[in-house]
Amino acid sequence: MALLEPPYIAVYITSTLSDDLDGYDELNDRMVKLSEEQPGYLGRESLPGKGNEERVVIYWADEESLKGWRLHPEHQVAMRAGRERYYLSYDIRVARVEREYGFRGAAAG
Amino acid sequence: MALLEPPYIAVYITSTLSDDLDGYDELNDRMVKLSEEQPGYLGRESLPGKGNEERVVIYWADEESLKGWRLHPEHQVAMRAGRERYYLSYDIRVARVEREYGFRGAAAG
Numbered sequence: 009m010a011l012l013e014p015p016y017i018a019v020y021i022t023s024t025l026s027d028d029l030d031g032y033d034e035l036n037d038r039m040v041k042l043s044e045e046q047p048g049y050l051g052r053e054s055l056p057g058k059g060n061e062e063r064v065v066i067y068w069a070d071e072e073s074l075k076g077w078r079l080h081p082e083h084q085v086a087m088r089a090g091r092e093r094y095y096l097s098y099d100i101r102v103a104r105v106e107r108e109y110g111f112r113g114a115a116a117g
Numbered sequence: 118m119a120l121l122e123p124p125y126i127a128v129y130i131t132s133t134l135s136d137d138l139d140g141y142d143e144l145n146d147r148m149v150k151l152s153e154e155q156p157g158y159l160g161r162e163s164l165p166g167k168g169n170e171e172r173v174v175i176y177w178a179d180e181e182s183l184k185g186w187r188l189h190p191e192h193q194v195a196m197r198a199g200r201e202r203y204y205l206s207y208d209i210r211v212a213r214v215e216r217e218y219g220f221r222g223a224a225a226g
Contacts, residue, residue, distance in 0.1 A: 011208060018212055026222070055172065056165045063164065091220055099120060099219045103127055103212035110208045111200055113135070 012050055014105045017068040023090075023098035025060040032094050039086050046080070048073020060096075067105075074102070121159055123214045126177040132199075132207035134169040141203050148195050155189070157182020169205075176214075183211070 025032070043049055048069035055063040068074040077083060090098075134141070152158055157178035164172040177183040186192060199207075 011210075018210070056167065058165065091222065095220065095222060097219065097221045099217065101120075101127070101214050101217040103214045105210050105212040108208065108210040110206065111204065112206045113200065113204060 011108050011110055012067060012105070014107050016050060016105050017071060017074050018103045018105050019066045019068065019074065020101040020103065021062075021064050021066070021098060022057070023062045024096040025062060026094055026096050027060075028093050035086055035089060035094075039083060042080070042082060043077055046073065046077050048076070120217050120219055121176060121214070123216050125159060125214050126180060126183050127212045127214050128175045128177065128183065129210040129212065130171075130173050130175070130207060131166075132171045133205040134171060135203055135205050136169075137202050144195055144198060144203075148192060151189070151191060152186055155182065155186050157185070 040052070043052075043066065050067035050069055052064060052066045055065070057063045068077070149161070152161075152175065159176035159178055161173060161175045164174070166172045177186070
């Protein structure tokens with residue numbers, strides 16, 4: 009993803025999916041769409057995982073917007089479904105991006 | 118990777134490799150080994166990338182240990198080789214991990 013303007017919040021989620029995924033894609037699509045409508049949403053990146061592992065990073069403007077999303081009623085219901093059915097496990101890291109920089113070589117086009 | 122004890126520093130590097138990779142693996146292995154010997158080094162994760170993309174996250178205890186690594190003479194030489202030969206481009210995000218939490222479902226074993 010293009011570089012953003014620090015500081016901002018990055019939420020790194022690594023999850024392991026169960027094999028009970030009926031309805032998962034629809035719920036996930038809905039949550040992606042809903043999160044994109046929230047104030048302070050900056051973007052997301054899905055990273056390739058191994059096997060039934062999923063990795064996603066979601067960027068938020070600040071702690072307040074992340075908190076708003078965490079407490080969103082529809083998201084709360086979805087998170088509960090995640091814990092009860094769809095995820096065997098997950099790890100979440102909440103980080104504050106302090107600075108970032110890029111390098112573009114002559115050959116990078 | 119196992120969860121660590123926040124706060125700590127996470128350096129997220131996404132790089133695109135050139136096709137001039139003669140000596141790259143040896144240099145990379147040496148840098149991994151050298152970084153592991155530095156004070157404040159906590160660990161690393163290599164994530165699968167697409168095509169010639171590489172992703173790695175390196176964890177440091179604090180800004181001071183990251184700075185020590187950034188200024189390490191042998192690492193400085195390696196970074197220069199990276200910019201001159203091995204990388205078409207890279208993006209580096211430096212983040213402070215504020216908190217983290219995990220979920221283990223009943224079926225996670």
